[in-house]
Amino acid sequence: MRLEYFQLIDRVTDLNLADRTIRTENTVPSASTVFEGHFPGYPLMPGVLLAETMAQTSGWLVVALNKYDRMPFLAALKDAKFRTFVVPGMVLVVEAKLEHDGSGYAVTNAKITSSGKPICDATITLRVMPFPNDEIRQHMREQARRLGVPSVEPANG
């Protein structure tokens, strides 16, 4: 996880388009400027970054389901619960399931666990829109390769 760059997903370990589920694994870095302020001498992964990690995992599921033809943007977070402190070095397993595929939006249920213990969970609403430009679309495809997203045929090549 590169917290400063909001690159919070290390690798996609499972993607099931039929079940509309995804699983990612991500290691909290041992050092980050984020921890210098949050908090001095007591580093904790901020809850907003845990929420973002669930949103990004959900987003990759939506990107794959739309065959790289649409881009999700975080719109709402509901019933978010942060159950345990997350410290440097922890491995976070994020699972998300598409709850609803609406017109121009998607709703997922997502959760994070670590060593089988619940960390946090939320219901996430994403706006799903055409890619703003080809540069972002290409960037997302490159990121997908980096993360090991199982091959999904992109729309329009």
Place this chain on the structure above:
Amino acid sequence: MSSTFDTIANIIAETCDIPRDSITPESHAINDLGIDSLDFLDIAFAIDKAFGIKLPLEQWTQEVNDGKATTDQYFVLKNLAARIDELVAAKGA
């Protein structure tokens, strides 16, 4: 069994914390009830689930933007109810 309008009105009242008795079939979701696009996503989600349909929000938005339709056709609640009834009927056809 409640009417389509009643179901919509109840969803809006609960989702947006709007008094139920202020919501009428003539209410315009945006202009009269002040519902913004984000809240309308919540409403669309609840409607989709309640009726087992997929409101074509993107198509409607495009039609309004292209001048082929007015917001009244989709967002005045009696009209929204009629659109929902059509979608439900089409699903069962």
